[in-house]
Amino acid sequence: MTPPTGITRVTLLKDLRLEWRSKDAINSMLFFSLLVVVVFSFSFDPSAEESRQIAGGLVWVAFLFAAVVALNQTWAREIRNQVLDAYRVSPAPANSLFMAKTLGNFIFVSVLEALMTPLFIAFYRLRALGPAWELMVVAVLGTWALVVNGTFFAAMSLRTRSREIMLPLLLFPISIPAILAMVQATTAILNGEGARFWIVLLATYDLVFTTVCLLLFETVLNAE
Amino acid sequence: MSNNEYLFAAYAATWIIHIVYLGTIVSRYSRLKREIEELKKPAVRS
Amino acid sequence: MKRAFPILGVLTAILLSYALYQALVGAPTEQTMGDVQRIFYYHVPSAWTAFILFFVNFGASVFYLTKRRPAADIVALVSAEVGVVFCTVVLVTGPIWARPVWGIWWTWDMRLTSTLVLWLIYVSYLFLRRFSSSGQTPTLAAALAVLGALCVPFVYFSIWFFRTQHPQPVMGGGGSIDPRMLHVLLINWLAFSCFAFLVCWSRYRLESLQREVDQAHALESLLGARGSAR
Numbered sequence: 001m002t003p004p005t006g007i008t009r010v011t012l013l014k015d016l017r018l019e020w021r022s023k024d025a026i027n028s029m030l031f032f033s034l035l036v037v038v039v040f041s042f043s044f045d046p047s048a049e050e051s052r053q054i055a056g057g058l059v060w061v062a063f064l065f066a067a068v069v070a071l072n073q074t075w076a077r078e079i080r081n082q083v084l085d086a087y088r089v090s091p092a093p094a095n096s097l098f099m100a101k102t103l104g105n106f107i108f109v110s111v112l113e114a115l116m117t118p119l120f121i122a123f124y125r126l127r128a129l130g131p132a133w134e135l136m137v138v139a140v141l142g143t144w145a146l147v148v149n150g151t152f153f154a155a156m157s158l159r160t161r162s163r164e165i166m167l168p169l170l171l172f173p174i175s176i177p178a179i180l181a182m183v184q185a186t187t188a189i190l191n192g193e194g195a196r197f198w199i200v201l202l203a204t205y206d207l208v209f210t211t212v213c214l215l216l217f218e219t220v221l222n223a224e
Numbered sequence: 225m226s227n228n229e230y231l232f233a234a235y236a237a238t239w240i241i242h243i244v245y246l247g248t249i250v251s252r253y254s255r256l257k258r259e260i261e262e263l264k265k266p267a268v269r270s
Numbered sequence: 271m272k273r274a275f276p277i278l279g280v281l282t283a284i285l286l287s288y289a290l291y292q293a294l295v296g297a298p299t300e301q302t303m304g305d306v307q308r309i310f311y312y313h314v315p316s317a318w319t320a321f322i323l324f325f326v327n328f329g330a331s332v333f334y335l336t337k338r339r340p341a342a343d344i345v346a347l348v349s350a351e352v353g354v355v356f357c358t359v360v361l362v363t364g365p366i367w368a369r370p371v372w373g374i375w376w377t378w379d380m381r382l383t384s385t386l387v388l389w390l391i392y393v394s395y396l397f398l399r400r401f402s403s404s405g406q407t408p409t410l411a412a413a414l415a416v417l418g419a420l421c422v423p424f425v426y427f428s429i430w431f432f433r434t435q436h437p438q439p440v441m442g443g444g445g446s447i448d449p450r451m452l453h454v455l456l457i458n459w460l461a462f463s464c465f466a467f468l469v470c471w472s473r474y475r476l477e478s479l480q481r482e483v484d485q486a487h488a489l490e491s492l493l494g495a496r497g498s499a500r
Contacts, residue, residue, distance in 0.1 A: 152417075156398070156410050156413070156414070160402045160403075161401050161402075161403075162401060166401055169397055169398075170397075170398060170414065172390070173394050173418075173421075174391060174394075174417055174421045176387050176390070176421075176425065176428075177421060177424035177425050177428040177429075180429075184432065184435075198431075201427060201428060201431075204424075205424055208420060209417070212417060212420060213417075216416065219335065219409060219413060220410060223405075223409035223410055227304055227305060227306040228305055230306050230309070230366050230369060230370045231305055231306050231308055231309055233366050234309040234312060234313070234362075234366040235290075235309075235312060237359070237362045237363060238312050238316070238362075238363060241355060241358055242465075242469075245352075245469070246472075249469075249472055249473055249476055252476055252480075253479075256476070256479055256480060256483060259483055260479075260483060263483070263487075
């Protein structure tokens with residue numbers, strides 16, 4: 001009997017391998033990220049003095065859109081091949097599947113962010129006044145917050161009509177405290193101010209929501 | 225004194241919202257009553 | 271049980287009228303804002319009522335997840351809907367109050383902002399209920415309700431800190447309140463709570479009836495199909 005972590009690892013590797021082989025999703029997402037950065041640059045004048053004030057918000061809104069598109073993708077393949085039903089009847093714990101999907105999404109979205117960030121830095125001539133490693137912490141915690149709820153709601157939206165619109169509809173309201181925290185933290189670090197409160201809030205949010213999503217995923221998966 | 229228009233608007237808005245919601249409950253209820261009457265009629269088999 | 275409803279209805283109507291009179295006439299006029307401040311007596315009780323209803327929604331959802339009673343699912347639906355109605359009242363009366371007092375339609379005040387986020391969360395809950403297929407709706411909705419309710423403390427903390435960093439006009443005034451005003455506020459809260467209870471009760475009866483009719487339809491089509499197959 002494979003331990004749960006083993007199942008997570010296997011599922012995750014399977015997803016990553018499939019993604020790497022098909023390259024469809026990756027290529028379209030890469031181009032999408034570039035488009036987002038360019039559109040934002042036209043919409044919010046990057047040469048303005050205040051760019052360091054608004055950059056935090058801009059970057060995270062761009063990441064949020066990229067994350068939603070990525071999340072909608074990741075369950076699509078499962079549905080096409082009725083993999084979800086197979087998971088339901090298998091003895092594998094639902095949590096393992098959830099962790100695998102969340103980690104896969106996290107890696108996917110992080111890659112996109114890693115690609116978009118240099119573009120933003122270049123277009124907006126950004127320079128952090130605060131420590132850059134703190135920005136990494138915020139990026140990791142913030143991305144995890146979006147992805148853990150996003151994966152959960154994506155699974156929920158599978159069972160609904162208009163599932164592509166349901167995901168952001170459900171994700172955005174609940175993510176508001178996390179989004180506020182990530183944006184405020186990023187802005188603070190960019191301007192050399194303290195971000196500790198926001199980072200702690202974000203970490204707590206991640207802990208609470210990861211736990212609850214893990215607890216509830218089995219119920220959602222088996223809802224009938 | 226014109227501030228009293230805002231006061232009136234706020235109170236009116238409150239009750240309009242509540243009445244609209246109650247209205248939807250009442251209309252759904254009467255539609256349901258009609259459906260029940262339909263169901264109670266003996267089924268006509270062709 | 272059925273007799274109780276009209277009696278409570280009349281009592282509630284009387285209470286609401288009395289509360290309205292107190293709000294408009296009985297309560298003392300506020301010094302700085304004048305009569306416009308009386309919006310407070312409708313704005314704040316609606317907010318409190320909405321929060322209570324959302325709490326009920328949380329309780330009913332947890333109960334549904336553990337015990338799977340259909341009645342709990344109906345209570346969850348009803349409390350969310352009526353909660354959203356009261357929340358809408360808060361979000362409409364808030365700007366109407368802010369405009370003459372502060373000259374702006376919106377302020378990222380603690381109460382208004384948190385109410386807006388709550389409204390968004392519970393409207394998304396109602397959308398989920400509408401868009402999911404009926405077998406799974408109670409479970410999915412209950413899971414969403416739990417997540418939404420857990421979000422509430424985060425909403426409060428994040429907005430509180432945000433506001434201390436970016437101070438905004440405070441509505442309703444901080445600090446102590448004149449005891450006569452508090453009295454009128456509580457009366458209006460009591461009146462609106464009774465009103466909310468009656469609205470929930472009606473909505474509950476409507477929903478139960480609707481589900482019975484749906485089941486009857488399903489049964490009829492089942493039997494009808496069998497009948498025509500003969």
